[in-house]
Amino acid sequence: MSDATPSSANRPTRAGFWHGVALSWVFVPGSFFFGVAIGSLAAQKGLSLAETLLMTGLLYAGSSQFVALEAWQSQWTAIDMAVVIAAVGIVNSRMFLMSAALQPWLRGLPPGYVYSQHFFLTDANYIGAVRYRENGGQDPAVLLGIGVALWINWTLSVIPGYLLGAVVADQKKYAIDLIMPVYFAALGVPLWKSHVQTRSWLVAGATALGFYYFVPGYWYLICGALAGITWAAFEPDVEPAA
Amino acid sequence: MNDLWSVSPATLTVILLATAVTYLCRAGGHFVVSFFKPSRRVEKALAALPGCIIVSIVLPIVARTGVVAACAVIAAIVAMALRRSEILALCAGMVVAIGLRTAGF
Numbered sequence: 001m002s003d004a005t006p007s008s009a010n011r012p013t014r015a016g017f018w019h020g021v022a023l024s025w026v027f028v029p030g031s032f033f034f035g036v037a038i039g040s041l042a043a044q045k046g047l048s049l050a051e052t053l054l055m056t057g058l059l060y061a062g063s064s065q066f067v068a069l070e071a072w073q074s075q076w077t078a079i080d081m082a083v084v085i086a087a088v089g090i091v092n093s094r095m096f097l098m099s100a101a102l103q104p105w106l107r108g109l110p111p112g113y114v115y116s117q118h119f120f121l122t123d124a125n126y127i128g129a130v131r132y133r134e135n136g137g138q139d140p141a142v143l144l145g146i147g148v149a150l151w152i153n154w155t156l157s158v159i160p161g162y163l164l165g166a167v168v169a170d171q172k173k174y175a176i177d178l179i180m181p182v183y184f185a186a187l188g189v190p191l192w193k194s195h196v197q198t199r200s201w202l203v204a205g206a207t208a209l210g211f212y213y214f215v216p217g218y219w220y221l222i223c224g225a226l227a228g229i230t231w232a233a234f235e236p237d238v239e240p241a242a
Numbered sequence: 243m244n245d246l247w248s249v250s251p252a253t254l255t256v257i258l259l260a261t262a263v264t265y266l267c268r269a270g271g272h273f274v275v276s277f278f279k280p281s282r283r284v285e286k287a288l289a290a291l292p293g294c295i296i297v298s299i300v301l302p303i304v305a306r307t308g309v310v311a312a313c314a315v316i317a318a319i320v321a322m323a324l325r326r327s328e329i330l331a332l333c334a335g336m337v338v339a340i341g342l343r344t345a346g347f
Binding site: 026047048049050051054055058059060061064068075076081084085088089092093094095096097098099100101102103104106107114115118119121123126127130131172173174175177178179181182183184185186187188189190191192196197200201204205207208209212213220221223224225227228229230231232233234235237 | 245246247248249250252253254255256257258259260261263264265267268269270271272273274275276282283284286287288289290291292293294295296297298299300301302303304305306307310311314315318319321322323326328331332335336339340343344
């Protein structure tokens with residue numbers, strides 16, 4: 001890894017960061033109420049508020065926190081710990097792929113910047129940044145802007161959930177639980193270019209559903225993604241347009 | 243009521259180890275790719291990632307949530323395909339979702 005001066009095209013700027021913050025609004029309600037649910041589950045499982053905040057602020061990964069809390073123990077053996085940590089690793093292993101896919105964009109930036117912003121990498125800022133780049137954007141601080149804004153929202157959201165639990169309004173009535181999947185689906189549309197995508201998405205979707213129905217836990221996330229991209233890897237090269 | 247501010251050493255250990263594993267996922271992909279020039283195959287695989295991630299997140303949610311999620315997602319996709327505006331697509335999907343939930347689905 002060189003410390004070469006980045007070309008000006010991919011230099012992170014303050015404006016890019018704030019653009020990312022502005023792009024994050026759509027993820028705020030869904031993420032907030034997911035955090036409320038996590039906070040309320042943590043209280044049921046006997047965590048202190050401080051422990052809940054530590055977990056939420058450090059892990060910053062909703063599905064994996066949910067899985068960890070489901071397997072939470074009041075008395076820990078080494079085996080229990082290993083089970084929880086492995087489960088978190090499985091849910092979050094998709095981030096390894098997202099991080100690899102983002103590497104060309106961040107190439108040449110100072111390692112201190114790159115490896116700090118990775119702390120905030122999550123589905124929302126990954127997908128949001130992919131969309132931003134599809135629209136011609138180049139500023140990698142957008143990734144950080146969305147990530148930091150949602151991190152603040154996420155960390156604070158567990159507090160009302162922890163303290164009030166079920167008292168918090170029913171998110172289903174206003175379909176807040178569906179904002180994220182609806183928005184992700186919309187962002188997927190412009191990624192479709194040809195039947196190369198159709199095939200790899202069918203493979204990803206069928207695999208994800210298969211694992212969802214037949215394998216407990218969150219294996220479907222990583223297995224669906226891996227199946228789809230493996231299929232894509234073996235698609236024949238499209239002839240470049242003459 | 244739980245004690246609000248205590249932190250048990252075992253819990254802290256679990257949280258820190260889970261955080262370390264997660265951070266290694268977040269940074270590891272970048273780190274590994276930095277050391278070799280990805281082959282054409284790997285490039286094609288990573289280029290396909292966003293769509294495959296979206297499909298793998300959204301479809302199981304639809305399967306779990308049922309007909310309301312399915313209709314809302316389809317409405318958003320149709321709106322996006324026709325107008326290429328993510329705000330419009332989000333509104334279309336949410337109108338359908340709230341409408342169906344209000345109607346008792």
